[in-house]
Amino acid sequence: MTLTASDDAPVPVGPSLSMFDPVFVGIDEFGEPVYLDIVYHNLLAGGESGGGKSGLLNNVACTATLATNTRMVLFDGKLVELGAYRDLADAFVGYDIDHALSVVRRLLTVATNRYRWLLGQRRRKVLPTDDLTVIVTIIDELAVYCTLLGTKAQQEEFATLIRGLVFLGRACAMPVVAATQRPSWDMIPASLRDQFGYRAAFRCTSRNSSDIVLGQDWADRGYNAVDIAPTNPGAVLLLAEGGIPRLVKTAYLTDEQIYHIVDYAEWIRRPNNPAGRDGHRRDWDMAA
């Protein structure tokens, strides 16, 4: 992850990386690199435990940490899945439904502020040239907040608010990346699933679960995540809207590599870094 400067000294790429750049996530079955345009799409990952969902989320999170025009809002009921990034995040939500609800409400306020701003600009979406930060929301295990924590009313409110964020986020540079081990219709109705421009089905225990992630009938057409071998973690059927699923092996970062990247990201995001923008901002109530 380095490029070479004119004096032959290696120069880290971090400070010039943008979240609007393609995000590398792995290679397909023909050995071709696979990149995602996360900002305008949202990403849903589903599949059984150990299938490799966290690996995919880490690819996005590591890119987000290195892209200094990017802020992260993280939901992790287990704390340790996304915990490496907590000091770089604007908000880090653990096993706490009240905190989760207040953070999603704030995100929706920011999203609606951005749409008001877009209206004033006579435009429909945020562009890389707008100098607005990308705010990436990453949720590792939707089910924790939609079915496990809090009262039924709180779970339903969380699900409704997240649906709103997924719906609004695409055009205002506030994408949502969410993972679940328990794809079910009550948690991921088709109306929500279809707002995710990218859907990633890791190994599933039933063809119904595979279809819930990818979309109705893909299993009948031969794209069934049940067929992914349990001995092949990180293999995923990846669907981009309007396309057909691609078999991809996601890139995998070890914990040690993740912490190296995070340490480096802390360094490039330090205040007044002359090499990059100060992406380490906490005042995220504002629209920008």
Ligand SMILES: Nc1ncnc2c1ncn2[C@@H]1O[C@H](COP(=O)(O)OP(=O)(O)OP(=O)(O)O)[C@@H](O)[C@H]1O
């Ligand atoms: N792309 C990959 N290449 C090689 N091994 C991988 C890959 N992705 C995941 N693994 C292996 O599979 C294990 C489980 O992966 P991961 O934690 O990402 O699964 P998960 O679907 O997030 O599970 P859970 O739902 O329980 O959190 C990893 O610890 C790693 O050993």
